Amino acid sequence: MPEGHVIHRLAAKLDTVFTAELDSASPFSEVRSPQGRFDAGAKIVADLPYSGSEAHGKHLFVGFGDERWIHVHLGLYGKFFVSPEPAGPVIGQVRLRLVGKSGHADLRGASACDLYGPDERAAMLRRLGPDPLRADADPDKAWRKISASPLTIAELLMEQSVLSGVGNVYRAEVLFRAGIDPYRKGRDLTREEWDGIWADLVVLMAEGTRIGRIDTVRPEHTPEAMGRPPRKDDHGGEVYAYRRSGQPCLVCGTPIATAGVRDRNLFWCPGCQKVA
Numbered sequence: 001m002p003e004g005h006v007i008h009r010l011a012a013k014l015d016t017v018f019t020a021e022l023d024s025a026s027p028f029s030e031v032r033s034p035q036g037r038f039d040a041g042a043k044i045v046a047d048l049p050y051s052g053s054e055a056h057g058k059h060l061f062v063g064f065g066d067e068r069w070i071h072v073h074l075g076l077y078g079k080f081f082v083s084p085e086p087a088g089p090v091i092g093q094v095r096l097r098l099v100g101k102s103g104h105a106d107l108r109g110a111s112a113c114d115l116y117g118p119d120e121r122a123a124m125l126r127r128l129g130p131d132p133l134r135a136d137a138d139p140d141k142a143w144r145k146i147s148a149s150p151l152t153i154a155e156l157l158m159e160q161s162v163l164s165g166v167g168n169v170y171r172a173e174v175l176f177r178a179g180i181d182p183y184r185k186g187r188d189l190t191r192e193e194w195d196g197i198w199a200d201l202v203v204l205m206a207e208g209t210r211i212g213r214i215d216t217v218r219p220e221h222t223p224e225a226m227g228r229p230p231r232k233d234d235h236g237g238e239v240y241a242y243r244r245s246g247q248p249c250l251v252c253g254t255p256i257a258t259a260g261v262r263d264r265n266l267f268w269c270p271g272c273q274k275v276a
Contacts, residue, residue, distance in 0.1 A: 001076050004165020005208035007055040008133050012209075013082045014053040014062065017103035021050040027064075030099035034090045041070065041115035042096065050100075057131045057164025059124065062098075067118050070096065075111025131164040132201040133209060139198040146186040146194060153189055154182035154266050157197075166201065170208075172242040172267040173216035174200050181275045182261075182268050188276070213237045221250045241267040 015022055031046040033039045051063035060080070062070040072080065087104035090097065096107040107113060116124070129145070130137035145162050146153070156162050157171045166174075174197055175182050180189075208214045214237040222238060223230045231238055240250055245258040245267060254271030 001167060002058065002074055003167035003170055003205075003208075003214070004055065004057050004131060004133055005205050005214070007058055007060050007074070007165070008209045009212060010080055010082065011053040011055045011060055014105060017082050017084050017105070018050055018098070018100045020101040022052055025049040025051075028098050028100050030087070030097060030104075032097055034094040034097055038070075038095050038113050038115075041113075044068065044115060045070065055131075055165075056125060056134065057128055057160055058167075059128070059164075061116070061121065069116045069121055071112060071114045071116045071121070071124065072096075072107060072110050073112035075109075078110035079108050080110070081106045081108070127161055129159070129161055129163040132198065132205050133165060139195070142198070143191065143194050146189060147191070149186035151186055152183050152261075153180060153186055154261055156186045158262070158264065165205065168264055168266075169214050169237075169239065169242045170201060170204065173214070173239055174204065176240040176269060176273060177216065177218075179272055179274075181273045182266055184276060214239065214242075216240060217250065226250065241269055243267065 018028070020026070021028055027047050027049050031042050033042045045064040045068050048064035048068060051065060053060060053062045058073060060072040062072065064070070074080065082103070082105040084103040087097065087099045092108060094106045094108055095110060095113050098105040129142050130139055142163050146156050149156055153175065154171060157166050157174070158168070177200055178193065178197055180193060204216055217238040217240060219225060221240070233243060241256050244256040246255050248254070249256060249269040249271055252269065252271040254269050256267055257270050258265050258267050260266070
């Protein structure tokens with residue numbers, strides 16, 4: 001499932017490709033649901049001007065007029081293909097097609113594609129925790145939940161009601177970089193530790209948004225600095241723990257451990273992330 005930096009990049013790309021619509025407050029030349037599952041919603045917004053896209057965690061909001069948004073959650077299989085090229089024939093199961101003066105976008109396979117008004121959007125945002133990539137984020141909101149919780153910090157970082165946009169990769173990496181045992185309970189975390197986690201997420205996720213991949217290793221642990229081969233993985237990026245089970249830690253040499261937590265794999269270094 002895409003983590004928050006991917007959704008922020010997607011929102012920015014939509015605004016870039018559809019700049020003409022955004023600048024002139026004009027409607028798209030085409031808004032429809034070739035697949036038919038979003039047909040009613042597409043018809044409602046088809047004549048409204050495009051008002052820009054924004055991300056909150058893993059949720060994308062595509063704005064129309066002052067009070068309508070198409071809410072998209074890609075889930076595990078969703079793809080939102082955005083291109084500056086002219087739209088060609090519809091291929092496959094396209095839930096939503098947007099066509100503008102300078103490009104087009106096709107949404108496929110998303111777990112959610114719904115039309116929201118102000119009340120629905122506000123209700124969704126109330127359910128979400130702060131997003132480290134948003135300037136209006138309040139880390140204290142997350143801290144209040146974390147500091148009172150008997151759940152592990154590994155579980156809490158993946159709870160979107162606690163913290164928005166963090167997925168399995170950023171969870172593993174930020175805890176490694178902080179030297180925190182993933183099984184530490186939230187209520188046992190210190191405020192200083194939480195502030196460090198938040199600050200690191202802000203930097204790491206902003207860099208992920210900029211370059212389009214997750215790189216978390218410090219300069220002294222890059223392949224060039226260590227004289228090691230670059231990481232080979234479908235997810236790309238140089239990381240300390242994520243999907244490196246059994247491989248030696250880049251810092252201390254201890255084999256990276258893995259375990260299942262709530263149907264997701266957790267990765268950590270028992271040497272660097274010792275029990276407090």
